[in-house]
Amino acid sequence: MDKERQKQAPIYTALERFRRQRVVPFDVPGHKRGRGNPELVQLLGERCVSIDVNSMKPLDNLCHPVSVIKEAEELAADAFGAANAFLMVGGTTSSVQGMVLSVCKPGDKIILPRNVHKSAINALVLCGATPVYIDPKVDKRLGIPLGMEVEDVRAAMEANPDAVAVFINNPTYYGICSDLKTLVKLAHEHNMLALVDEAHGTHLYFGPGLPCPAMKAGADMAAVSMHKSGGSLTQSSLLLLGPAMDAGYVSSVINLTQTTSASYLLMASLDISRRNLALRGAESFSRVVDMAEYARREINDIGGYYAYGSELINGGSIYDFDVTKLAVYTRGIGLTGIEVYDLLRDEYDIQVEFGDLSNMLAYISIGDRIQDIERLVGALADIKRLYSKPETNIFTSEYITPIVAATPQRAFYAEKECLPIEDTAGRICSEFVMCYPPGIPILAPGEVITKDIIDYIQFAMEKGCSMQGPASSDISHLYVLKE
Amino acid sequence: MQDMDLWFGELHTDNVKLSIRVEQQLFHGESEFQRIDVFDSPEFGRFLTSDGSVIFSEKDEFTYDEMIVHVPMAVHPNVRRVLVLGGGDGGVARELSQYDEIEVIDVVEPDKLFVDVCCKYFPDNACGLRDSRVRIFYEDGLKFLRTKSDDYDLIINDCTDPLGHAAGLFTKEFYGSCYKALHEDGIMVYQHGSPFYDEDEETCRAMHKRAYRSFPISRVYQAHIPTCPAGYWLFGFASKKYHPLKDFDAARWDARHIKTWYYSTHLHRGAFMLPRYVEELLEEEES
Numbered sequence: 001m002d003k004e005r006q007k008q009a010p011i012y013t014a015l016e017r018f019r020r021q022r023v024v025p026f027d028v029p030g031h032k033r034g035r036g037n038p039e040l041v042q043l044l045g046e047r048c049v050s051i052d053v054n055s056m057k058p059l060d061n062l063c064h065p066v067s068v069i070k071e072a073e074e075l076a077a078d079a080f081g082a083a084n085a086f087l088m089v090g091g092t093t094s095s096v097q098g099m100v101l102s103v104c105k106p107g108d109k110i111i112l113p114r115n116v117h118k119s120a121i122n123a124l125v126l127c128g129a130t131p132v133y134i135d136p137k138v139d140k141r142l143g144i145p146l147g148m149e150v151e152d153v154r155a156a157m158e159a160n161p162d163a164v165a166v167f168i169n170n171p172t173y174y175g176i177c178s179d180l181k182t183l184v185k186l187a188h189e190h191n192m193l194a195l196v197d198e199a200h201g202t203h204l205y206f207g208p209g210l211p212c213p214a215m216k217a218g219a220d221m222a223a224v225s226m227h228k229s230g231g232s233l234t235q236s237s238l239l240l241l242g243p244a245m246d247a248g249y250v251s252s253v254i255n256l257t258q259t260t261s262a263s264y265l266l267m268a269s270l271d272i273s274r275r276n277l278a279l280r281g282a283e284s285f286s287r288v289v290d291m292a293e294y295a296r297r298e299i300n301d302i303g304g305y306y307a308y309g310s311e312l313i314n315g316g317s318i319y320d321f322d323v324t325k326l327a328v329y330t331r332g333i334g335l336t337g338i339e340v341y342d343l344l345r346d347e348y349d350i351q352v353e354f355g356d357l358s359n360m361l362a363y364i365s366i367g368d369r370i371q372d373i374e375r376l377v378g379a380l381a382d383i384k385r386l387y388s389k390p391e392t393n394i395f396t397s398e399y400i401t402p403i404v405a406a407t408p409q410r411a412f413y414a415e416k417e418c419l420p421i422e423d424t425a426g427r428i429c430s431e432f433v434m435c436y437p438p439g440i441p442i443l444a445p446g447e448v449i450t451k452d453i454i455d456y457i458q459f460a461m462e463k464g465c466s467m468q469g470p471a472s473s474d475i476s477h478l479y480v481l482k483e
Numbered sequence: 484m485q486d487m488d489l490w491f492g493e494l495h496t497d498n499v500k501l502s503i504r505v506e507q508q509l510f511h512g513e514s515e516f517q518r519i520d521v522f523d524s525p526e527f528g529r530f531l532t533s534d535g536s537v538i539f540s541e542k543d544e545f546t547y548d549e550m551i552v553h554v555p556m557a558v559h560p561n562v563r564r565v566l567v568l569g570g571g572d573g574g575v576a577r578e579l580s581q582y583d584e585i586e587v588i589d590v591v592e593p594d595k596l597f598v599d600v601c602c603k604y605f606p607d608n609a610c611g612l613r614d615s616r617v618r619i620f621y622e623d624g625l626k627f628l629r630t631k632s633d634d635y636d637l638i639i640n641d642c643t644d645p646l647g648h649a650a651g652l653f654t655k656e657f658y659g660s661c662y663k664a665l666h667e668d669g670i671m672v673y674q675h676g677s678p679f680y681d682e683d684e685e686t687c688r689a690m691h692k693r694a695y696r697s698f699p700i701s702r703v704y705q706a707h708i709p710t711c712p713a714g715y716w717l718f719g720f721a722s723k724k725y726h727p728l729k730d731f732d733a734a735r736w737d738a739r740h741i742k743t744w745y746y747s748t749h750l751h752r753g754a755f756m757l758p759r760y761v762e763e764l765l766e767e768e769e770s
Binding site for chain 1: 516593623625626628629651654655656657659660663
C-alpha cells in the first residue's frame with residue numbers, strides 16, 4: 001500500500017471543488033441543492049444536500065469511470081491489496097450479487113455453506129446456477145453455525161468437479177473464521193474460483209493481529225461491507241477482485257443491476273472511509289480490539305454470561321476468531337439472547353446488533369468509547385441481578401443434507417401450491433424453512449421434502465426450536481412446486 | 484482603565500443564553516473526557532466550565548454542595564461510609580468532612596485533569612479532598628460500582644450532565660448498581676437537573692422514572708442556583724428505608740452546629756415542596 005498516495009480522496013476533493021464553483025444546476029436532482037425541499041435541508045443539513053448531485057464531467061460516472069471515481073477505485077484496490085476494486089452503492093447485497101453473477105452461468109454449480117446469506121441465494125435465483133451445500137459445523141452449546149472445514153469442501157469439490165466456484169462466508173456474524181488460505185488453494189487446484197463474503201470483515205485488512213482477509217489469502221473476489229466496520233454510510237460497499245478476474249466483464253455484470261444515478265454521498269463516504277482506514281486503520285482497530293477484549297473480560301467476570309473469544313479456536317470449523325466481535329452467550333443467566341436484547345433496549349436504552357435464542361451480539365467499532373462499554377457491561381450486570389433465571393439448555397437442530405431437485409431460479413418462477421405439511425413428502429419445496437438455533441435452513445427453494453424432514457421439523461419445534469420462513473407461520477402448511 | 488468587553492456564553496436552550504462577563508481566562512485544557520476552562524468573573528468570581536457548560540462558580544457552588552450533603556445527612560442516623568461519584572472538585576468532600584462519625588469518603592472521578600485543575604484554581608474546595616478519610620479513585624463510576632455490594636450508607640452522584648461524558652451515571656444500570664452497593668438502609672442523592680425548559684424536561688422525567696422504579700422511596704427536592712438553566716435545580720433523594728421528611732431529625736442536625744449559607748433545617752422541609760408543574764411531571768412518571 002502506497003501510504004503517501006492514500007492521503008488523497010479524489011471524489012471528496014472533486015466534490016469540494018465543485019461546491020465552491022457554485023455551478024447553476026439545470027440538471028437532476030430536482031431539489032437543486034436543497035432549495036426545492038427546505039424540510040430535507042433541515043433534516044440533512046446544507047452541506048449534505050449540496051453534494052447530492054448527478055454524475056457530470058468533473059465528478060465522473062460510476063457506470064464507466066474514467067477520472068475521479070476511477071482513481072478512487074484504484075486507491076481502494078491498493079488499500080485492500082486487490083487487483084481491482086469497485087465502489088458499490090447497492091449495499092453488500094449488490095457486491096455479493098456481482099460476485100455470483102460474474103462467475104456463474106445458468107446451470108453452473110457453486111459450492112456454498114448451508115448458512116449462506118440470503119443475498120447469495122437470491123443471486124442464484126437471478127443467474128440460474130445450482131447450489132452445492134457444505135455443512136457448516138455447529139457449536140451445540142452456543143447454538144451457532146461455525147466455519148467450513150477443509151475436508152468437507154474437498155469432498156464436495158471431488159464429488160462436483162464441474163463446480164465453477166466456492167463461496168466462503170468469512171468471518172461469520174459471530175466472528176468465526178474458516179481456513180481461508182487452504183480453501184482458496186483447494187479451489188484453485190480444482191480449477192474453481194474462490195469468492196468470499198466479507199460482509200463482516202472490512203477491518204481484517206487493517207487491524208494488526210486479526211484473521212487473514214480474502215485478498216491476502218489469494219481469493220478471486222470479495223464483497224466487503226465498508227459500512228459495517230469500515231465507517232462509511234449505510235448501503236455503501238466494495239467489491240474486490242484478485243488478479244485472475246476480468247475487470248471489464250465484472251464491470252458489465254455490475255452494470256446489469258446497478259443504478260445509473262449513483263449517490264455521491266455514498267461514493268464520497270467510501271472514498272473518505274478508505275483513506276481513513278488506510279492511514280489510521282491499524283491504530284483504530286487495535287483500539288477496537290482492546291475495547292472488545294476488555295468488555296469480554298468484564299462480562300465474563302459478572303458470571304453467568306459467556307463472552308467467547310479466541311479460546312474457541314479448534315483448527316477446523318473455528319480456524320480463527322475475529323476478536324472485534326463481541327458475542328455473548330446468555331443462557332447461563334436463564335435468558336435468551338432475544339430477551340437480553342429487548343431488556344437492553346427497553347430498560348437500559350442500549351441497542352445491540354441482534355439477539356438469537358442463546359446469544360446477543362454487541363457491535364464494537366471505531367465509533368465506540370470506553371464509557372459506553374462500561375454502560376453495556378453495567379447493564380448486563382444489572383440484568384443478571386434483576387432478571388436472571390435458572391439456566392436452561394436448549395436443543396440445537398441437526399444438519400440435514402439437502403436434496404436439490406430444482407435450481408433456486410426454477411423454484412422461484414415455478415407455479416406453486418400450498419399443502420398441509422404432512423402431505424408434502426416427495427414434493428419440491430418453494431420456501432425457506434430456517435431453524436433457530438443455529439440459523440441454518442432445513443429446506444430451501446428447490447429442495448425435496450422427505451418424510452424424515454417433516455418429522456424432524458415437528459420434532460425440533462417440540463424441542464423449542466423456532467422455525468421461520470414459510471408463509472404459514474405455524475409451519476402447518478408449505479408451498480411446493482406444482483407437479 | 485476601561486473593562487474589556489469579554490463575555491463567556493452558554494446556551495441554556497437554542498434560544499436562551501447565559502452570559503457572564505469575564506475578566507480573564509486562567510486555564511484551558513482537554514482530557515480524553517472533556518474540555519475544561521477556568522475563568523475569573525466580576526459577578527460569579529472564579530468559575531469552571533466543562534465542554535462549555537458552567538460546572539460551578541465560587542459564588543453559587545455552596546448551594547449544591549450543601550444541598551446534596553446535608554439533606555441526606557440530616558435524615559440518615561448513622562452514616563459511616565460514603566461514596567461520591569464525580570465530585571472531583573472537593574466541595575462535596577469538604578461538606579462531608581464536617582461529620583466526625585463518617586469513616587470513609589470514597590471519591591470516584593474518572594478525569595484526573597479535572598481534579599488537578601480544581602486543586603490548583605479552587606483550593607478552598609479542594610481542601611475537602613485532603614481529609615484523611617478521603618480516598619480518590621480515578622476510575623469510571625459505573626465500573627467502580629459493579630464490584631460493590633452492601634458497602635455504603637450514602638452514595639452522592641455529583642455529576643451534573645446526563646448527556647456528557649458521565650451519561651452512564653444517569654441510567655437504569657447506574658441506579659441498579661447503586662441500589663446493590665448500598666446497605667439495607669442506604670440513601671442515594673443525585674443531581675436531578677432542571678425541569679423548566681422543554682429540552683431538559685425529558686431528561687428530568689427519565690431520571691425520576693428510573694430512580695422511582697429502582698428504590699422504594701424516591702423524592703425530589705429543589706434549590707435556586709443562578710448559573711443553572713432557569714436558575715432552578717432539582718436533586719433526587721432515593722432511599723431504601725428512610726423517608727426524607729418522616730425520618731428527618733432537625734434537632735439532631737441543629738445540635739451539630741454546622742455552619743452553612745444555604746441549607747437550614749427550615750429549608751429542608753420546604754425544599755421538598757415542589758411547584759405544581761414539577762410535582763405533576765414527576766407524578767406522571769410514577770404511574
